[in-house]
Amino acid sequence: MKSTTNSTGVAAALAAAFVGLTACASSPPTQFYSLEPVAPQGPAPQSDVTTSQTAPLRIAAVHIPPALDRREIVRLGADNRLDISGLQRWGAPFDEMVQHVLTQNLVERLAANEVVLPLGPAPADTQSVVIDLLQFQSNASGNVVLQGSWSLLLPGQSAPALIRDFRYEDSAGAQSFADEAAAMSRLLARLADDIAAEARARH
Numbered sequence: 001m002k003s004t005t006n007s008t009g010v011a012a013a014l015a016a017a018f019v020g021l022t023a024c025a026s027s028p029p030t031q032f033y034s035l036e037p038v039a040p041q042g043p044a045p046q047s048d049v050t051t052s053q054t055a056p057l058r059i060a061a062v063h064i065p066p067a068l069d070r071r072e073i074v075r076l077g078a079d080n081r082l083d084i085s086g087l088q089r090w091g092a093p094f095d096e097m098v099q100h101v102l103t104q105n106l107v108e109r110l111a112a113n114e115v116v117l118p119l120g121p122a123p124a125d126t127q128s129v130v131i132d133l134l135q136f137q138s139n140a141s142g143n144v145v146l147q148g149s150w151s152l153l154l155p156g157q158s159a160p161a162l163i164r165d166f167r168y169e170d171s172a173g174a175q176s177f178a179d180e181a182a183a184m185s186r187l188l189a190r191l192a193d194d195i196a197a198e199a200r201a202r203h
Contacts, residue, residue: 032091033073033181037104038189040196057106057199058116060128060153062099068136069094073177078140088177098188102131105192110199128153129195130160136187138180144170146187150195164198166191 067082068074071090075083090097099118106115116122133148147167151160168190170183 028087030087030089031177032089033177034091035097035101035181035188036185037101037108038185040105040109040189040193054111054114054199055125055127055155056114056116056123057110057127057129057195058122059099059102059106059118060130062095062102062131062133064095064098064133064136068133073180074137075180076135076137076139085177098131098133098136101185101188102192102195105189106196109192109196114199125155127155127161131191136184138183142175144180144183144187146184146191150191152198162198164194166194 070084071093072084072086073088073090075085077083103115103118116126130151130153131148132150133146135145135147138144145167146169149163149165151163154161168187170187
């Protein structure tokens with residue numbers, strides 16, 4: 001009688017393990033997304049690298065809200081609810097991805113030798129741009145909002161030379177996570193347009 005009980009317990013354990021493995025095998029895979037640079041509407045200005053006196057820019061830092069500081073994609077739902085997807089994730093740390101995409105956008109919008117890469121050696125006259133994001137996600141209406149401010153720091157100065165607030169919205173509608181990533185990329189391009197325009201106006 002004892003042997004029968006043990007056999008029944010072993011069979012039940014094996015059956016449970018099989019069900020667990022089957023469930024894992026049928027689980028949907030994790031999807032990874034990235035933000036991408038968006039080309040400007042017109043050609044980027046050209047300059048002579050040997051004679052240009054324009055001080056270069058660098059996106060020195062991007063500060064993001066704590067709720068967005070994660071690999072999972074976060075959406076703002078109704079009633080101030082945050083919807084955090086476990087299977088839809090960014091392919092890199094969110095703040096670093098925003099920093100690199102903005103840098104790529106500026107490279108396409110400013111003249112040669114006017115943009116310093118985030119980790120590259122910087123000339124002594126490099127100006128630093130610091131981005132502070134308040135919101136960068138889709139909302140309950142399906143629109144994507146990019147809101148915050150950016151500051152320009154001149155070499156050797158701790159106080160910003162200027163601060164610009166911004167708020168952009170893409171109302172195309174984020175029907176999927178891929179649509180949302182594409183809309184976010186377009187909004188970063190608009191931010192890069194404004195930073196580049198300000199940089200050109202100062203010289």
